[in-house]
Amino acid sequence: MKTLDTSAKGVYLITVTPFTDSGALDLASTDRMVDFCLDKGVTGLTILGIMGEATKLTAEESRAYARQVLARVAGRVPVVVGVSSPGFAAMSELTQSVMDLGASGVMVAPPSTLRTDEQIAAYFAMVDETLGPQVPWCLQDHPVSTGVQMSAGVILRILKNSPGCVMLKHEDWPGLAKLSAIRAASDKGEVRRVSILTGNGGGLFLPEELTRGADGAMTGFAYPEMMVDVVAAHARGEVERAHDLFDAYLPLARYEQQAGVGLAVRKHLFQQRGVIASAFVRKPGPKLSAQDVADIARLVRRQDRRLRELG
Structure with missing residues (x-):
């Protein structure tokens, strides 16, 4: 398995976690999903993220799911595993487990208790120390879900103080100015250049982010070929x-x-x-109405027609 490093680029798809209709882990669908994503040309996979319902899994389920994905990938693409946890013991334990299974690196978001720049910088210094020099990690900046606002300045400070941090998952919204500022700092030699993969709203600003210097996308969408084709064309x-x-x-x-x-x-x-057998979302989670399903069907038909027109 390739170790995550600062040269990472392309599309690291955030996967869903498939369940059966009764809510159990669906490992057969997990295998199909991995095959589907690789067939669509993704560069890597990211598992146990926020949209992967990581907080709804037990510790044993998290390990079982990671084990299944890593076994199916079999080293063909890098796999990044979300290990965010308020406590460092749990973070360290899951990190060691998934790295032993063949993960390429891990992803860490700040806990919601952090408020000041000093607290944020100190927390990630401890993350870097806890994970150790052998574990490359991705800094996840997603204030919509964490409630933690990290300025460009504090992110640059984390990069300077944390040699193990090789990637920024940039999900602030609006965030184009922040992305430009971080890229400008590395272009000037003020900080080392790390990989920046963007996750804004399923890629809702992907073309603009690529123009601003992003190396690709790390987010989810039911049509991963969109991100693959957009990144390749760019x-x-x-x-x-x-x-x-x-x-x-x-x-x-x-x-x-x-x-x-x-x-x-x-x-x-x-x-x-045909990727997963069930659309089950664990509680607390939403359910679609008949009107929602009709909306989606119309959008898919229109999308198919437009793609045919584009060739």
Whole structure:
């Protein structure tokens, strides 16, 4: 398995966690989902994230799911595992377990109790010390879910003080100015250059973020080929093509990013595409109405038509 490093780029898809209709882990669907994502050309996978319902899993389920994904991937692409925890003992234990199974690195978000820049910087200094020099990690900046606001300045401070941090998962919204500031700092040599993968709202600002210097995307969407194709077109210098492809998927991506119901939409689409057997979302979680399902079907039809027009 390739170790995560600062050169990471492309699309690291945030996976859902498949369950059966009764709410148990569905490991057969997990295998199908891994195969599907790799067939669509993703560069890597990220598991046990916020949209992976990580907080709804037991510690043993988290390990079992990670074990299944890593076994199915079998070293073909890097796998990053979310290990965020208020306590360092639990974080360290899960990190050691998944790294032993073949993970490429781990991802850590700040706990909601952090308020000041000093607290944030001190916390991530402890993260770096706890994980140790052999474990590369990704800093997740997602204030919508964590409630923790990290300025560009405090992120640069973390990067300077944490040699193990090789990647920023940039999810602040609006965040284009922050992304530009962090890239400008590394371009000037004020801080080492790390990989920046963006996760804003399922990629709702992906073309603009790529233009601002992002190395790719780390987020989820029921059509991962959108992000793969947009990132590839942008890398070839075909910026207008990247925007055209992105625009074709945007209405459905927007619908999938509704607060509260978004995960149910994504799982419904994955079920419709034959990727997972059940769209079950563990409690507390949303359920789709008949009107929601009709909306989604219309958006998919329109998306298919637009993609045919684009060729």
